Amino acid sequence: MANMPTEAHVHHHTAPTGFIRKYIFSLDxxxxxxxxxxxxxxxxxxxxxLSWLVRIHLVWxxxxxxxxxxxxxxxxxxxVISPEYYxxxxxxxxxLMVFFVLTTAPQAGFGNYALPIQIGAEDMAFPTLxxxxxxxxxxALCALVSTLFVKDGPPISGWTAYPPLSAVxxxxxxxxxxxxxxxxxxxALFCVGSLLxxxxxxxxxxxxxxxxxxxxxxxxxxxxxxxxxxxxxxxxAVLFAACVLLILDRNAGTSFFLPSGLLVNGTLQNHAGGSPxxxxxxxxxxxxxxxxxxxxxxxxxxxxxxxxxxxKPILGYKVIVGCLLGIGFLxxxxxxxxxxxxGMSPYSGFLFSIPTLIITIPATIVSLLWLGTVFGGRLRxxxxxxxxxxxxxxxxxxGLGGMFLAQPSLDIFLHGTxxxxxxxxxxxxxxxxxxxxxxxxxWFPKMFGRMLNERLGKIHFWITFVGVYCIFMPMHFIGLExxxxxxxxxxxELMQPLMPVHKFMTIAALITGASQFLFFINLFWxxxxxxxxxxxxxxxxxxxxxxxxxxxxxxxxxxxxxVYHDAYEYGVVQNGKDYVMQTDPPGQPVST
Amino acid sequence: MxxxxxxxxxxxxxxxxxxxxxxxxxxxxxxSKKLGMWLFIVSDAxxxxxxxxxxGYLRLAATAWPRxxxxxxxxxxxxxxxxxxxxxxxxxxxxxxxxxxxxSAAVGWLVAxxxxxxxxxxxxxHEWVGLIGEGVRxxxxxxxxxxxxxxxxxxTGLHMVHVTIGVVYLLVIAVGFGRRKFSAVDVEVSGLYxxxxxxxxxxxxxxxYLLSAKTA
Numbered sequence: 001m002a003n004m005p006t007e008a009h010v011h012h013h014t015a016p017t018g019f020i021r022k023y024i025f026s027l028d029x030x031x032x033x034x035x036x037x038x039x040x041x042x043x044x045x046x047x048x049x050l051s052w053l054v055r056i057h058l059v060w061x062x063x064x065x066x067x068x069x070x071x072x073x074x075x076x077x078x079x080v081i082s083p084e085y086y087x088x089x090x091x092x093x094x095x096l097m098v099f100f101v102l103t104t105a106p107q108a109g110f111g112n113y114a115l116p117i118q119i120g121a122e123d124m125a126f127p128t129l130x131x132x133x134x135x136x137x138x139x140a141l142c143a144l145v146s147t148l149f150v151k152d153g154p155p156i157s158g159w160t161a162y163p164p165l166s167a168v169x170x171x172x173x174x175x176x177x178x179x180x181x182x183x184x185x186x187x188a189l190f191c192v193g194s195l196l197x198x199x200x201x202x203x204x205x206x207x208x209x210x211x212x213x214x215x216x217x218x219x220x221x222x223x224x225x226x227x228x229x230x231x232x233x234x235x236x237a238v239l240f241a242a243c244v245l246l247i248l249d250r251n252a253g254t255s256f257f258l259p260s261g262l263l264v265n266g267t268l269q270n271h272a273g274g275s276p277x278x279x280x281x282x283x284x285x286x287x288x289x290x291x292x293x294x295x296x297x298x299x300x301x302x303x304x305x306x307x308x309x310x311x312k313p314i315l316g317y318k319v320i321v322g323c324l325l326g327i328g329f330l331x332x333x334x335x336x337x338x339x340x341x342x343g344m345s346p347y348s349g350f351l352f353s354i355p356t357l358i359i360t361i362p363a364t365i366v367s368l369l370w371l372g373t374v375f376g377g378r379l380r381x382x383x384x385x386x387x388x389x390x391x392x393x394x395x396x397x398x399g400l401g402g403m404f405l406a407q408p409s410l411d412i413f414l415h416g417t418x419x420x421x422x423x424x425x426x427x428x429x430x431x432x433x434x435x436x437x438x439x440x441x442x443w444f445p446k447m448f449g450r451m452l453n454e455r456l457g458k459i460h461f462w463i464t465f466v467g468v469y470c471i472f473m474p475m476h477f478i479g480l481e482x483x484x485x486x487x488x489x490x491x492x493e494l495m496q497p498l499m500p501v502h503k504f505m506t507i508a509a510l511i512t513g514a515s516q517f518l519f520f521i522n523l524f525w526x527x528x529x530x531x532x533x534x535x536x537x538x539x540x541x542x543x544x545x546x547x548x549x550x551x552x553x554x555x556x557x558x559x560x561x562x563v564y565h566d567a568y569e570y571g572v573v574q575n576g577k578d579y580v581m582q583t584d585p586p587g588q589p590v591s592t
Numbered sequence: 593m594x595x596x597x598x599x600x601x602x603x604x605x606x607x608x609x610x611x612x613x614x615x616x617x618x619x620x621x622x623x624s625k626k627l628g629m630w631l632f633i634v635s636d637a638x639x640x641x642x643x644x645x646x647x648g649y650l651r652l653a654a655t656a657w658p659r660x661x662x663x664x665x666x667x668x669x670x671x672x673x674x675x676x677x678x679x680x681x682x683x684x685x686x687x688x689x690x691x692x693x694x695x696s697a698a699v700g701w702l703v704a705x706x707x708x709x710x711x712x713x714x715x716x717x718h719e720w721v722g723l724i725g726e727g728v729r730x731x732x733x734x735x736x737x738x739x740x741x742x743x744x745x746x747x748t749g750l751h752m753v754h755v756t757i758g759v760v761y762l763l764v765i766a767v768g769f770g771r772r773k774f775s776a777v778d779v780e781v782s783g784l785y786x787x788x789x790x791x792x793x794x795x796x797x798x799x800x801y802l803l804s805a806k807t808a
Binding site for chain 1: 631
């Protein structure tokens with residue numbers, strides 16, 4: 001077998017020279033990682049603007065928003081958001097944020113960039129497939145964003161696209177025609193991109209580790225990306241099938257998700273034999289692992305960063321790996337806790353409740369190990385470290401709400417309220433975003449060869465940190481008071497006493513959102529004008545800090561690194577340093 | 593296939609007992625392409641599982657699921673099964689020929705495999721046309737719950753798409769292997785895909801046809 005790969009390093013492609021091969025259709029994992037990252041930055045920007053519109057409409061339903069009337073004459077005539085358009089905005093906000101931000105940046109963005117370098121590889125296992133996954137994801141984003149520009153606007157069925165609403169077509173409301181079709185195509189494409197990415201990540205991690213990089217020497221980030229890739233591989237396949245069935249229901253006349261005798265706006269639908277619950281099962285079989293697809297890469301980044309800036313080895317490396325594997329496994333057993341209200345048998349509810357509560361155990365162990373890592377460390381309060389500590393804070397706060405929602409008896413009351421909105425934004429949205437900020441501040445010097453501005457970063461951190469608590473904590477309380485979610489406005493007198501809380505949250509959202517512009521400015525300014533970054537500005541031990549910033553095309557300049565040490569050997573004194581690089585030759589470090 | 597799985601074994605060079613998982617080697621001793629195809633098969637199997645699960649979910653809930661398939665239909669489906677299984681045998685021979693360097697034999701068997709896929713598709717489309725002629729639609733059929741047609745066309749259609757992609761894939765591999773552009777590993781990897789598509793049919797044949805055979 002002359003051309004059978006016998007070495008782990010099997011890359012024959014050379015550095016491209018033309019602009020298109022270098023920056024557009026690039027095979028280089030570093031470029032593709034950045035492409036994913038900027039795709040997510042664009043999505044988070046649009047998603048944030050949409051959340052502003054949603055928040056503004058909730059408290060000032062009659063306000064004229066400048067420019068919106070021209071943008072969507074049917075959805076917001078005269079700039080006043082209609083109730084249906086409110087749901088459209090909500091749908092695109094949720095879909096953008098969950099798929100194109102939380103799923104994209106931490107895994108495909110940072111993972112693509114850092115995974116091959118951290119394990120000592122020259123590239124991903126399948127560079128062409130990698131490029132393909134990005135461009136499929138890009139098409140998916142185009143399809144989703146285009147819904148904002150079609151005649152009836154985006155779908156109104158939310159990011160979960162529950163049938164019958166999502167399956168019956170334009171009779172169900174504005175956006176349920178072409179808008180919902182584009183949504184289905186977008187998500188099906190996204191599934192394909194994620195699947196291709198996932199199998200690439202798994203193969204890369206298994207096959208391309210450099211000599212000496214045992215699994216237990218991998219940085220925890222690599223473990224997190226590996227586990228997330230496994231979750232993606234197993235769960236997006238189900239969502240893909242669900243999207244295909246949904247598209248068939250809408251366009252081929254099948255009735256997978258539609259029961260007989262369905263009246264929509266007074267018209268009897270010509271469907272029979274299906275079940276809306278089937279969609280819920282398929283969707284949440286994907287949807288719950290998806291929560292961990294969003295947050296587990298954050299776990300990895302935070303574990304990594306806390307150790308670096310505490311100058312201590314991560315506490316319980318093996319335990320964290322075990323907990324992440326446990327969380328990954330359990331995430332496939334709990335989907336029914338999104339369906340307590342679907343009329344399921346109380347025994348089924350109980351069955352789904354137990355693993356949901358059990359999953360808090362590994363999550364708690366990991367959180368305690370983070371605190372243990374920080375405890376007694378020589379902390380360096382960089383912006384990156386602050387976002388990492390902030391992650392622990394918002395993750396624990398948000399997670400506590402989960403223990404209420406895990407119990408069917410409480411969830412039946414809380415499920416339709418703002419309590420759930422507060423919970424998942426805190427634990428999944430904000431925590432994962434903090435993970436991304438930490439990752440950005442940590443790897444920016446490597447990715448762009450320049451440092452981000454620390455002063456601007458800290459201002460950004462404090463406004464964001466206080467801001468997210470101001471936005472999402474009150475949601476828990478108004479939820480306990482019974483305020484229902486997904487309502488476009490609250491004209492009911494019962495809800496009027498809670499409106500000042502809503503106003504507070506909207507103002508907090510506007511300020512917190514505005515402070516994100518500090519981040520965008522910092523990002524784009526520092527990319528060109530920031531101070532030059534050295535090879536290892538954070539005095540970190542892992543392989544990406546052994547190469548120049550930014551790294552050469554093949555990462556290691558034609559050399560094959562050899563690893564002799566664990567990923568987190570901090571707090572030891574050797575050659576005047578308090579850390580041991582993974583590639584340092586074996587010696588006898590003197591412990592302090 | 594011992595000749596195509598002879599990956600190197602890592603040796604511990606610096607005092608540690610790191611074994612095959614120690615990096616610098618392929619721990620499963622298979623080329624990355626093959627591992628990638630296995631992972632794709634895992635995820636594709638889950639997609640089919642989701643569709644088959646949906647079929648079971650709806651069929652169990654239905655009051656009158658039709659059982660329309662009479663002897664000619666079952667015979668046709670059995671012949672299709674036979675053709676597909678035979679093509680798998682041809683695939684095995686193609687992999688074997690490619691691994692011992694018999695290029696023209698391997699190309700021949702690959703084309704034979706693809707031909708099996710084409711015959712399968714033709715028989716299947718014939719079956720579809722017959723059912724459509726009897727009035728079966730994704731939203732209607734003469735015998736019972738409309739979901740029968742939806743499930744039938746979705747499951748067999750998804751499988752037919754896989755067979756058709758497989759035929760194209762095999763022909764590309766055949767041409768590429770004939771021109772020495774692809775290796776024996778590429779032939780073997782395409783074989784994995786083809787056997788997987790066959791295996792899926794071995795679920796669809798009993799679940800769709802035999803469970804809906806007309807009983808006296």
